[in-house]
Amino acid sequence: MSGEFSMNQKLVELLAKRRSIYALGKNVTESKEEIVSLVKKAIRESPTAFNNQSTRAIVLFGNASDKAWDLVAERLKSEVPTEEAYAKTKEKINSFKAGFGTVLFFTHQPTIDDNKAQFALYADNFQDWSEQGLGGAQQSVWAAFTENGIGASLQHYNPIVDDMFKDAFNIPEGWVLRAEMPFGSIEATREEKAYMNDEERVLVIED
Template structure:
């Protein structure tokens, strides 16, 4: 069964060789991210996902913070050089999206609906995953590569200070994006029998 959606989803891969050879303007990418996140589902329509889209020196600052933070943690020079080289591939991109969760809304829902209180944190993570997947795929539709990184919580405080983010916005992931300078490698899949079950 042919599906344009699945064709586009298949283009969404983890791209690590990024460049800044993008013809789409920052404003257009920002609008794409906004529209995609707004159309992503969330439990109780809680809309807990927050996205900060950074370009130029502000995007570089994210990876400067990551590098400085890890330099204080990774003491072995050889190991840190590998880390530094990896971070440089993210910095080489066109921009970075910070994905965050507004914990204020999560806590409000926990108080408003105590019978479901234990679920709202999980549900906010599900909303976040859906939004990340959607944005990643939307970028892929325009042949923009991306990957999803997780340097939180190590960088949380510095990121909040650098970009003056609300305290209730909890950093959950960082998505560097840019032109695809080298394709992703082959992707392995588990056997269907291990993943799916058809019941008629």
């Protein structure tokens, strides 16, 4: 097969620009309302199994976003073995806190439980399918941020902060925290990404 083709690759080119950005700042030109609208639309248009729409999100700005990362830092203090190691951990957490905001991603567990009961034949799959839907939503939000020049990364401090976040942000019952996405202006050049050989992970079978 030839590597040259004329198909439209705008989406692929956008995905290629996406990187985990750790040097975040608050110099974002878009308004909070525009960012929330972007997140809503990206999640709305992301596919889910049986169209169950099991993904949820909370967008934190200002003191609320800062508080989230302060809670993470507080919780990790008891987990990190030395003061030196904790200083490095705190530096990393502060880089997330330096951003413009944070998107918290959740799975709505009651939806998954209802699916399991309603479609018993596929019951064992719905938890995995919810993760696939969540991943699609995260990719969509991240790509939308990238298209607008907003940097982001995806973090996973759940479940150790679940209870703290629930108390701090009055998270609805049944919302299970799955990831945290700090975002903001890009304050440093993104690192190049290493790729494995395409032929090792994408096979082509022709009849």
